[in-house]
Amino acid sequence: MKKYNVIYADPAWDVKKIKRKVRPNQVEFDYPTMKLEDIKALKVKDITEDNCVLFLWTTHAYLPKAFEVMEAWGFKYQRTITWDKNNGMCLFGFHHRTEFLLFGYKGKIEMYPKRKAFPTMVSAKSEFHSQKPQIFRDLIAPFGDKKLEMFARIVPEGWDVWGNEVESSVTL
Numbered sequence: 494m495k496k497y498n499v500i501y502a503d504p505a506w507d508v509k510k511i512k513r514k515v516r517p518n519q520v521e522f523d524y525p526t527m528k529l530e531d532i533k534a535l536k537v538k539d540i541t542e543d544n545c546v547l548f549l550w551t552t553h554a555y556l557p558k559a560f561e562v563m564e565a566w567g568f569k570y571q572r573t574i575t576w577d578k579n580n581g582m583c584l585f586g587f588h589h590r591t592e593f594l595l596f597g598y599k600g601k602i603e604m605y606p607k608r609k610a611f612p613t614m615v616s617a618k619s620e621f622h623s624q625k626p627q628i629f630r631d632l633i634a635p636f637g638d639k640k641l642e643m644f645a646r647i648v649p650e651g652w653d654v655w656g657n658e659v660e661s662s663v664t665l
């Protein structure tokens with residue numbers, strides 16, 4: 494089975510729909526979601542090399558669950574990268590303009606890598622609901638040569654993919 498040294502994942506968290514009175518203009522979520530236990534049960538351990546990094550997207554509400562997923566997939570948490578979307582919705586007294594990309598690893602990671610430092614804050618606009626900007630793939634790409642994007646919607650050059658909107662390179 495093919496193994497990877499970079500996993501980039503944007504899980505379809507089981508987000509509850511917000512009542513229309515609170516947010517009347519919300520469009521329906523345009524993809525099915527997964528239960529936490531099903532996300533944790535994905536056999537990521539079977540497709541990772543001994544040394545591997547994980548970049549895992551999460552939101553304010555799903556931060557604690559993302560830590561559970563990271564552990565279930567066999568990774569140790571190391572850093573949080575904050576994405577400033579420059580926009581986002583106002584809800585319950587907060588303007589939600591940030592999401593989080595958790596960085597974890599298994600095995601060894603380079604302490605002083607030659608690649609450009611990954612900023613812990615990235616400001617970038619997104620064009621569509623739930624779409625993450627390309628800049629994140631560009632920043633992640635130098636971390637390894639066997640890269641898998643999970644919950645992918647497109648097939649980026651140089652990446653294998655897994656998800657229900659693409660022809661998956663692996664079975665999980």
Ligand SMILES: C[S@@+](CC[C@H](N)C(=O)[O-])C[C@H]1O[C@@H](n2cnc3c(N)ncnc32)[C@H](O)[C@@H]1O
Pocket residue numbers: 503504505506524525526527623624625626644645646655656657658
């Ligand atoms: C948050 S979106 C990913 C967005 C993507 N990162 C982007 O930048 O456009 C989650 C994706 O997971 C997919 N998905 C939902 N349930 C799935 C399942 N059981 N197996 C595989 N993919 C699933 C959704 O259809 C959707 O494409």
